[in-house]
Amino acid sequence: xxxxxxxxxxxxKTEMNAEMEKFKExxxxxxxxxxxxKEENEKLKKQIMEMGRKMDEIExxxxxxxxxxxxxxxxxxxxGKHEAPEETRExxxxxxxxxxxxxLNGQISACHRMRNNRRVLxxxxxxxxxxxxxESKFRQSEVTHGDRITIHENLTAKRAKQVQVLGDMxxxxxxxxxxxxxxxxxxxxxxxxxxxxIHPDMTREExxxxxxxxxxRPKQQNNPTQNFLRSQTLTSIPSGRVANxxxxxxxxxxxxxxxxxxxxRSQGQGxxxxx
Numbered sequence: 001x002x003x004x005x006x007x008x009x010x011x012x013k014t015e016m017n018a019e020m021e022k023f024k025e026x027x028x029x030x031x032x033x034x035x036x037x038k039e040e041n042e043k044l045k046k047q048i049m050e051m052g053r054k055m056d057e058i059e060x061x062x063x064x065x066x067x068x069x070x071x072x073x074x075x076x077x078x079x080g081k082h083e084a085p086e087e088t089r090e091x092x093x094x095x096x097x098x099x100x101x102x103x104l105n106g107q108i109s110a111c112h113r114m115r116n117n118r119r120v121l122x123x124x125x126x127x128x129x130x131x132x133x134x135e136s137k138f139r140q141s142e143v144t145h146g147d148r149i150t151i152h153e154n155l156t157a158k159r160a161k162q163v164q165v166l167g168d169m170x171x172x173x174x175x176x177x178x179x180x181x182x183x184x185x186x187x188x189x190x191x192x193x194x195x196x197x198i199h200p201d202m203t204r205e206e207x208x209x210x211x212x213x214x215x216x217r218p219k220q221q222n223n224p225t226q227n228f229l230r231s232q233t234l235t236s237i238p239s240g241r242v243a244n245x246x247x248x249x250x251x252x253x254x255x256x257x258x259x260x261x262x263x264x265r266s267q268g269q270g271x272x273x274x275x
Contacts, residue, residue, distance in 0.1 A: 056158050060183040063154040070119035072146040073099050077117045092122050100136040104129045153180045158200040
């Protein structure tokens with residue numbers, strides 16, 4: 001009788017050990033499958049991020065010929081009056097040529113007032129006109145604040161949000177200044193360091209690291225003529241962010257542009273700061 005019980009117990013142990021080994025094998029297989037799924041998930045995340053970057057670059061490229069003009073120097077639409085696209089275009093041209101001092105060589109291909117009717121999205125036919133208007137933002141030192149024209153690049157939503165982050169960092173002293181040029185965001189930690197490109201997907205911590213690791217600006221030779229010209233140029237550039245104004249969420253609102261001949265669509269947000 002005892003022998004029979006011992007044999008039954010041994011058989012049960014053998015079966016339990018076999019089940020345990022089977023469970024271990026299945027558990028290990030499950031872990032390997034989870035690891036494969038995690039790797040595939042990471043690859044998918046990277047592919048989605050890369051696709052998002054490419055789409056953002058394509059969208060920003062489509063905005064390369066446009067700017068957003070705003071501020072007290074932009075005439076308001078009269079109450080109760082509907083302003084046709086042709087009228088908006090003529091107003092923008094007059095502001096650019098008379099108040100900013102830029103003679104346009106080409107036409108304004110599209111122009112549309114944004115929600116704040118003193119904010120106007122302008123698309124230029126000539127890329128040199130666009131560059132000249134953008135550079136004119138630094139030549140308004142003698143213009144009173146109420147008549148100043150604020151000029152922003154027409155950034156994608158992702159880049160506009162990154163500019164807002166930099167605006168907050170500037171106010172806290174984490175960066176000494178920043179600016180955008182042709183959709184590229186640049187910033188630097190100190191005036192002795194070089195500007196570095198800030199990618200739209202960078203976190204605040206990554207921005208801090210990138211600007212801290214930037215190299216030193218090359219020291220320029222002491223040339224009296226260059227120093228005089230530089231001093232004259234610096235007096236025409238306002239300090240801090242352009243017009244010392246905080247970023248307004250409205251300037252990042254997506255809008256559509258209209259032309260007199262053909263309705264087109266171009267989404268736009270504006271941002272920018274002093275170089």
